[in-house]
Amino acid sequence: MNKNIGFIGCGNMGSAMISGIVKAEIVPSDRIYVCDHHENNFDKVKEYNVNTTTNVIEMVQKVDILILSVKPYVYESVISQIKEDIKKDVIVVCIAAGKSIEQVENAFEKKVKVVKAMPNTPALVLEAMSAVSFNDLIEEVEKEEILKIFSGFGKVEVVKEELMDAVTAVSGSSPAYVYMMIEAMADAAVKQGMPRKQAYVFASQAVYGASKMVLETHQHPGQLKDAVCSPSGTTIEAVGKLEETGFRSSIIQAMDACYEKSKRMK
Numbered sequence: 001m002n003k004n005i006g007f008i009g010c011g012n013m014g015s016a017m018i019s020g021i022v023k024a025e026i027v028p029s030d031r032i033y034v035c036d037h038h039e040n041n042f043d044k045v046k047e048y049n050v051n052t053t054t055n056v057i058e059m060v061q062k063v064d065i066l067i068l069s070v071k072p073y074v075y076e077s078v079i080s081q082i083k084e085d086i087k088k089d090v091i092v093v094c095i096a097a098g099k100s101i102e103q104v105e106n107a108f109e110k111k112v113k114v115v116k117a118m119p120n121t122p123a124l125v126l127e128a129m130s131a132v133s134f135n136d137l138i139e140e141v142e143k144e145e146i147l148k149i150f151s152g153f154g155k156v157e158v159v160k161e162e163l164m165d166a167v168t169a170v171s172g173s174s175p176a177y178v179y180m181m182i183e184a185m186a187d188a189a190v191k192q193g194m195p196r197k198q199a200y201v202f203a204s205q206a207v208y209g210a211s212k213m214v215l216e217t218h219q220h221p222g223q224l225k226d227a228v229c230s231p232s233g234t235t236i237e238a239v240g241k242l243e244e245t246g247f248r249s250s251i252i253q254a255m256d257a258c259y260e261k262s263k264r265m266k
């Protein structure tokens, strides 16, 4: 792609996307520009030979697609710093939880091309799940370019902007819940005698394989669960205990809390 892509903020999500974009060869690494206010934050991307700078003005003047990968509460101050210096027709990509397209447009105090996106950190291993919504200034060819970037490091779907809080709960934040489950599974295996390192491999490969089964067989997850549960077998004992201890309800309540927090961040 013949575009310069800039990132403001080289933290967990920004560096995962940079890594994904480089690994997927969406643009050559010399077309990626990264700005952060602390030099040592560039350590996360130093292996990729991207352009790094602490001078945000110098950076935004060079980029065609600008990804704002800072925390939501610094968006306004970052935008007020750069709004006079962005290139005409730059596409601004907002990945912040809770921030709306309208809030980003208002912060720039003019109509700018805005993409609201919600990726997740598995971008680092090219397995992100991302959602994007566009404002009305983004042209068809630009939509294709944005989709090409996000699909380079995982799956992407265009959604209505009002779904973004739900997306945050189901994919943006959800790797954290899954890591907690893997950690708990490994703890149990360690309790039962398995070495810790081996337990992480067994637990995470089981989660990975189960996810792949849902995605590739297109069977209902309940049907796949039933196929694991032998009559009077071991699995149904575990399933009974999960129901008794509120596993499903716990996930639903956690995701509701996540969704409500995202809504409150507007």
Ligand SMILES: NC(=O)C1=CN([C@@H]2O[C@H](COP(=O)(O)OP(=O)(O)OC[C@H]3O[C@@H](n4cnc5c(N)ncnc54)[C@H](OP(=O)(O)O)[C@@H]3O)[C@@H](O)[C@H]2O)C=CC1
Pocket: 008, 009, 010, 011, 012, 013, 014, 035, 036, 037, 038, 041, 068, 069, 070, 071, 072, 074, 078, 095, 096, 097, 118, 119, 120, 121, 172, 173
């Ligand atoms: N983490 C995730 O899984 C996901 C995050 N997001 C969104 O991505 C955004 C970034 O989150 P995340 O990567 O986790 O956060 P991080 O804190 O890890 O990254 C933010 C980076 O921006 C730097 N920074 C802060 N202020 C400035 C500034 N004024 N100019 C330049 N750089 C600055 C920070 O430096 P320092 O820390 O040294 O202050 C840090 O390196 C958030 O808006 C979040 O909602 C979206 C989807 C998933």
Ligand SMILES: O=C(O)[C@@H]1CCC=N1
Pocket: 097, 168, 172, 173
């Ligand atoms: O926790 C957060 O606010 C961010 C947004 C989605 C994942 N991490």
